[in-house]
Amino acid sequence: MNTKYWIAFSAIEQLDSTFIQRLYNYFGNIETAFNANLNDLRQIEGLSVRKAENFIEKKKYINPDKALEDVLKRDIKILTFDSPDYPYMLSQIANPPMTIYYKGDLASCNLERTVAFVGSRRASFNGKESVKKIIRELANTDVCIVSGLAAGIDAASHDSAINNNLKTIGVIASGFDFIYPKENKHLYEKIENGSGAVITEYYPTFEPLKFRFPQRNRIVTGLSYGTVVGEAALKSGALISANLTLEQGRELMCIPGAINNVNTEGVYKLVKDGASIVTSGNDILNVLNWELVKSENTLCDISQMSVTEKLLFDIIGVEPKSFDELQGHTKLDTESLLTTLTVMEIEGLIEKTEGDRYKRA
Numbered sequence: 001m002n003t004k005y006w007i008a009f010s011a012i013e014q015l016d017s018t019f020i021q022r023l024y025n026y027f028g029n030i031e032t033a034f035n036a037n038l039n040d041l042r043q044i045e046g047l048s049v050r051k052a053e054n055f056i057e058k059k060k061y062i063n064p065d066k067a068l069e070d071v072l073k074r075d076i077k078i079l080t081f082d083s084p085d086y087p088y089m090l091s092q093i094a095n096p097p098m099t100i101y102y103k104g105d106l107a108s109c110n111l112e113r114t115v116a117f118v119g120s121r122r123a124s125f126n127g128k129e130s131v132k133k134i135i136r137e138l139a140n141t142d143v144c145i146v147s148g149l150a151a152g153i154d155a156a157s158h159d160s161a162i163n164n165n166l167k168t169i170g171v172i173a174s175g176f177d178f179i180y181p182k183e184n185k186h187l188y189e190k191i192e193n194g195s196g197a198v199i200t201e202y203y204p205t206f207e208p209l210k211f212r213f214p215q216r217n218r219i220v221t222g223l224s225y226g227t228v229v230g231e232a233a234l235k236s237g238a239l240i241s242a243n244l245t246l247e248q249g250r251e252l253m254c255i256p257g258a259i260n261n262v263n264t265e266g267v268y269k270l271v272k273d274g275a276s277i278v279t280s281g282n283d284i285l286n287v288l289n290w291e292l293v294k295s296e297n298t299l300c301d302i303s304q305m306s307v308t309e310k311l312l313f314d315i316i317g318v319e320p321k322s323f324d325e326l327q328g329h330t331k332l333d334t335e336s337l338l339t340t341l342t343v344m345e346i347e348g349l350i351e352k353t354e355g356d357r358y359k360r361a
Helices: 003-010 017-027 030-034 049-061 064-072 125-136 153-163 182-195 212-222 238-247 262-272 281-287 290-294 307-316 323-330 334-346
Strands: 077-080 099-104 114-118 144-147 168-171 196-200 226-229 251-254 350-353 357-360
Touching: 003 030, 003 064, 003 077, 003 099, 017 030, 099 182, 114 153, 114 212, 114 238, 125 153, 125 281, 144 153, 153 168, 153 182, 168 182, 168 212, 182 196, 212 238, 226 238, 226 262, 226 281, 238 251, 238 262, 251 262, 251 281, 307 323, 307 334, 307 350, 307 357, 323 334, 334 350
Parallel strands: 114 144, 114 226, 144 168, 168 196, 226 251
Antiparallel strands: 077 099, 099 196, 350 357
16 A cells, blocks of 8 residues: 555655655655665665655654554545646646645535635735635635635635635645644634645644745645735735745736735735736636636637646636747647647637737637
8 A cells, every 4th residue: 555655755854745756756656765775765866865864764763554544543534646636736836745634525626716815814804804805706606715724814715715605725834733823723624524625745743833834835826726815015925825826837816905004015016026906706717717618608618628738728827828938837848739739729729929929719
């Protein structure tokens, strides 16, 4: 059973996902990767010797069978990187989590309609109400709201999703032995008991340490087709999420607020740098072109697209993209990318503009 070796890797403190992925890609089998000795690891070109030695030392204290048992007795569900159910959009980021632990019903969440909401933990009343209003306007759609289960904008986002019968995914920065902040316990419970799923990449006993929150952010944005920034000061952690959104090739959106609020300074900087302004649920659907996708009469029916077509359609977004930009995001070889783009043009999904750029039709 390979699951126990994925869990064993995740039970090693401060072992980053890129290290695990390199070993998995090299050995082609997670059990072989976990049981590799130092000489085996030295054969991997470019692998840090220090990290390899650290792994060899720390894994002495990990029993894969015991690690699996400890997870299962907590009624935690497991999703590993090699699973066919692993979220596709998350698999496309530079450093996806190798193991996802979750509670709730992740299968009930439409992972083809995910939007992240991020922002200040000390959000203003108006900021939280704006987020709730926009999410309320998404009621009766199949959009899934993703956020980080922190205070402020995160809590407002999950709360509004639950109250409007939308599914929501809460991504936490610790293992399931901890609830942080404690005042959000009711949100954890509501999400786990029918409103979506709470997920984490961290082994159950891992604490919510400061460095884990920025790592958590890449999962929030990585799961999502676009990110909405509610409120953010110039040095807010939400700006980390905004940058991750752009690095991952997703749509960045901002909710405008009062110009005399310090928590809008980061928002307006993002807008000046090109982020889309959204003031309604419909604005989000327009930015992500989901109105077209949901229409029964349009050619842009996402259910009829191949996995690669969906990926390209999402990357192209509302701004035309060059061939090189699309290749950089997808890592497809030239022939495969050109063939797919040609098929999408024929199907009326995209158009080629002047300067050999591609836009949605």
